[in-house]
Amino acid sequence: MSSNISEVLKASLLAIGGSLLPVSRYEISSRYREPQRHYHTLQHIEECLVWLDQFQALATHLDEVRIALLMHDLIYNPREKNNEKRSADYTQQLMKDSGINVSSCVNVYEHIMATMAHGFVENSDACLVMDIDMLILAAEVPRLKQYENQIRLEYSHVPGFIYKVKRKSVLRGFLRQESIFSVQQIRDVYEEKARENIKHLCLNII
Numbered sequence: 001m002s003s004n005i006s007e008v009l010k011a012s013l014l015a016i017g018g019s020l021l022p023v024s025r026y027e028i029s030s031r032y033r034e035p036q037r038h039y040h041t042l043q044h045i046e047e048c049l050v051w052l053d054q055f056q057a058l059a060t061h062l063d064e065v066r067i068a069l070l071m072h073d074l075i076y077n078p079r080e081k082n083n084e085k086r087s088a089d090y091t092q093q094l095m096k097d098s099g100i101n102v103s104s105c106v107n108v109y110e111h112i113m114a115t116m117a118h119g120f121v122e123n124s125d126a127c128l129v130m131d132i133d134m135l136i137l138a139a140e141v142p143r144l145k146q147y148e149n150q151i152r153l154e155y156s157h158v159p160g161f162i163y164k165v166k167r168k169s170v171l172r173g174f175l176r177q178e179s180i181f182s183v184q185q186i187r188d189v190y191e192e193k194a195r196e197n198i199k200h201l202c203l204n205i206i
Contacts, residue, residue, distance in 0.1 A: 009070050012067045016101075017104070028071070031075070051135050058185060060125050078154045085113065088109045088112040091112060092108070124183070127183050137198060138190035138193040144200070155167075168205055172198075175195060
């Protein structure tokens with residue numbers, strides 16, 4: 001699918017009223033192939049799109065959700081804390097340049113920003129974006145192990161003992177939440193599996 005990512009973005013922008021831009025403006029694949037990435041790659045984006053196909057009936061504005069998922073990790077540096085903000089800013093500018101209405105620009109911006117904290121939001125499409133971004137936690141064990149290895153590689157600059165403490169803190173934070181997923185239909189199917197997986201990860205942090 002990676003060769004089609006740019007076409008998916010282009011089609012979604014056009015579907016919500018965007019005008020054609022130079023082809024280079026839609027090219028996002030190279031961003032997701034940057035060397036500092038191991039999890040936040042095209043693999044993750046493609047998995048998000050597959051999940052969206054499964055739950056697309058839950059989206060109020062499907063193409064806005066798709067754009068947010070395509071772009072939410074566009075800018076990623078594991079040493080920085082403003083990746084989502086920069087990704088959201090970039091996407092908003094792209095949408096504005098395409099002539100898309102302000103409402104859709106704001107929606108997509110807010111959807112991307114919601115993936116920064118994965119906290120409570122009222123917008124149902126933002127909740128869908130957050131949940132799809134987190135569905136890796138409900139993956140089958142082989143993919144789950146690969147995911148954890150990929151995260152560790154992205155933070156290879158962090159000493160092992162510090163990484164273990166901080167990573168466990170993040171994972172246990174999910175377990176302390178009343179629910180990991182915000183969308184009821186996703187929670188009904190994947191909440192229990194995600195919690196089991198997180199407990200497994202906490203016991204096997206690299």
